[in-house]
Amino acid sequence: MHFDDLKHELQSLPVKYLHHMARGRIHRHFRLGKHRLVEIMLAFPPDQILAIETELQQILTTRQERLAAQEARAAARPQKPASPFQSKNRQMKGKPNFDHSQPSITLQEILKGIGVPEPQPFVPDPWQTEAVEHLAHSDVIVSAPTGSGKTYVAIQAIKQAMTLNQTVIYTSPLKALSNTKFMEFSQLFGPDQVGILTGDRRDNAQAPLLVMTTEILRNLFYDAASGEIDLRLHTLGLVILDESQYLADPERGVVWEETIILCPSQARLLLLSASIGNPQDLAEWLQAIRPIPCHLIRHAKRSVPLRGLYLHPTGQLVPLLKNQDILQGKGYTFHPDTRQLFTEYEIKPFR
């Protein structure tokens, strides 16, 4: 086998096989990484290389057989129907193979990007318009990171519902948030169009847009179910649940579930949530319990890219990661400077 071929074969092999081959050949091989193992093996004298080659052939054939058997088994297994909410880009997991020859980013490169952008006319992202469009005929779940413009979706949806003379309810988990949203909406839609209901406040309860805490909405649904109509539920066209990742709150999560279960079926639901791991579960659930279809929008990309820096207690500022931007789902490699400084810090933090 040619030298380069051998190198390629060894490098493409999972590291456990390399350790297997290194046993008895390389001293303390278990401490070494893949690259070092391959390097040492290739530096062996020719007779050793020959032995390694034969062993490699054996491993490759058995491995191929195993993989083929595995595939056959996987093919024989009945396939589950794929969920329509499963996104495609999640398939790529694990660390990417960083090209080690590529130089690490420098501090100057990271700091260069910092600044104020040119003022630009606001153009909604495609996912935002998509969310508003789908709301006409289905429930919508939006899972997007903080500050990516979920409020814009809410406002557009409210406008759309208000032109149809529907009542809109907007809920948030905290009283303070309800108050700020009430003020924000009052400025946008006019004070007579917006009302607020919280535990101890009740303003303009007849307005077409009502801001409240989720607990209050749950209580309204309770009362409506028992016949004490307190609200024009028949004109209710849209319910917006902001911060719906609170569904997983150990104390208050149950309120979100009750609200969604008790929500009248003619009203559309708009769930706005921070990035969560399983929005497709939520979507499947809504689809299962409500007569209207449900549309899931997951938007993982931040509108402003994020970069990492490491600040040592001595005042040294170095890049945190080897690459420039912090990207989701691509793994991470710390910058060598960070690694060195942090190791130093961990060994002697108090001196």
Next chain:
Amino acid sequence: MPPAIHPVDLIEILRQHRLTPAIVFLTSRRACDEAIDTFAHSSARMSSQRSEAIREFLEKFTKDFPSITHHPLIPVVQEFGVAAHHAGHLPSWKIAIEELMRQGLLDAVFATTTLAAGVDFPARTVVITQSSVRKSQDFTDLTNSEIQQLAGRGGRRGKDLVGVVVITPSPYIDLHILGKGLTGYPEPIDSQFVVSYPMVLNLLKAHSLDQIEGLLAKSFAQFQLNQRSGIHQDHLDQIKEQLMPYGPRECADWITQWKGFDLARRRKAHRHPIVTNDTPFLTACLPFLTPGRLIGLPKGPAIILRQYRSRGTFAPMLSVIRAKGTLGECPAHSVTQVYDRVFEFQPSRTIPWCQPQVLSQLKKELSQLPTRLPTVPILPEIQETDDPLLAEILTEEFPCPTCPSHSACKKDFPLASKLRQKSQQLTKTIQALRDGLWHRFQQKADVLHKFGYITASSQLTADGEWARLIRINHSLLITELIRMDAFSGIAPGLLAGIMASISHDDDRPGSYMRLPSGLATMLTQVRAVADSLSPYEPPPLLRSDVAALVESWIGNPQLTWASLVRSTSMAEGDVYRLLARTLEFLSQIYGLKITHPGLADTAHSAMVTMRREVLQELP
């Protein structure tokens, strides 16, 4: 090297690299306040125009919110452009800081991680100094979602080209947790569905039991339970498939049958730890085969010299002298006759097992034997099986020992029984997952029935009709107290104090105030009731210091906010939250104005007195 960077140095470095405004997340409220204090003697001042802008803003702001006019941190904020923001501050202070931040007047805010939840509060830079947070008693690592919530504050849309996360080490940091959190996917969320008493009452008010079962089945909790039971179901199907070849044989349920047989055999073995292959006849014979006994062997009569057990197989053996006078060894089972005749002699322990003269005498005796001799009647004992199971199973009709599939059963039994056990377990688990929620509902309904809120046919009683309006934590305790007339003729302050101590679930230590005697007796009473209800509802903390604090706020309308806060060691923000929560509880009681007009009036007057100064200031 210091364990962590000095706050002033941190801010100067951030300013130097144009990384402000920044949010600095610290471990505790105290750390935030201390960080601000360190600025007082530093020279990290801001430009005078910006100081002026902050001063102007705060002047305007304090007109609407007079409660923070004399806030101790105002000078630092004006001079250095840094502020602390955590749950220990008044909401008005927090709003002021948020507004200042939004206008870009501040350089840094020192905050605890609670800030990340819910408040829209972006900055250019986020500084993270920790990888774990204190939750109840100990520290837990930050989850991916939490780290992303923190990092998500970095980078303002339209104001920044990039956001920056700065990680600076402190003794509470693990770099890899942060690395994983920043680049990983957020955790999936799980349902936290709990069935509460008010939920049961309110559902029963409007729906029939069947409808409620349907409603519970629609919950996300049930959806996730079904998902989990689906996985179990797949597993179960697999196991059932594996069980297929072990279907019915000679008997329909051979696994149970063999299990009984196997068990019986095992027990029998257990009773006789030394396994001997002696037949019942031999066992009955052995006591008679003593030295000197005359026996018949296939080759003729002989006299036993000794009895022993063979070394290997532990078989009973005999040393005998035959009619010819020769010594021999023979197994005990070859004995054909046991005669009723014993020759007395003194056995010895070495060969020939007796005195040599006895040997010749025995030889003589053997040659003079009569042709017919009386034999010893030996009745082989039937093995008594006192174990009823054994007796029942090991009867003649028990098919296993003679069954044609005996050997197959014996071979397959271990695997088949393991598989069947697993399948039974899985069936149970699946059942529990599918019915769990409904069972929990029924449990709560049973308790409510026991206390008389609902009838046996699940209709709301008169008490249930009003009790369903109390939709807060510890609702059972509150409704029981109301039913006991514990609050009749109570002063508004006292009612508020009790509600405060029921509502307050924070165990952060607070100072102790002098308890009014009326409140003390009332609290003892409430605690007794709460303890008696503890099997049905976890009792609240019932702290007396918070009760006294709220009582003094309502009992003394002249009391100012400043002196109230001075009388306790609780942080201002905590006092505010306590009062706000008490207000919520009181408003629930005010909701009972139709059935309990007196109590509702008391609650209302407490609410009115409570809303003054700081509590009135916010909408």
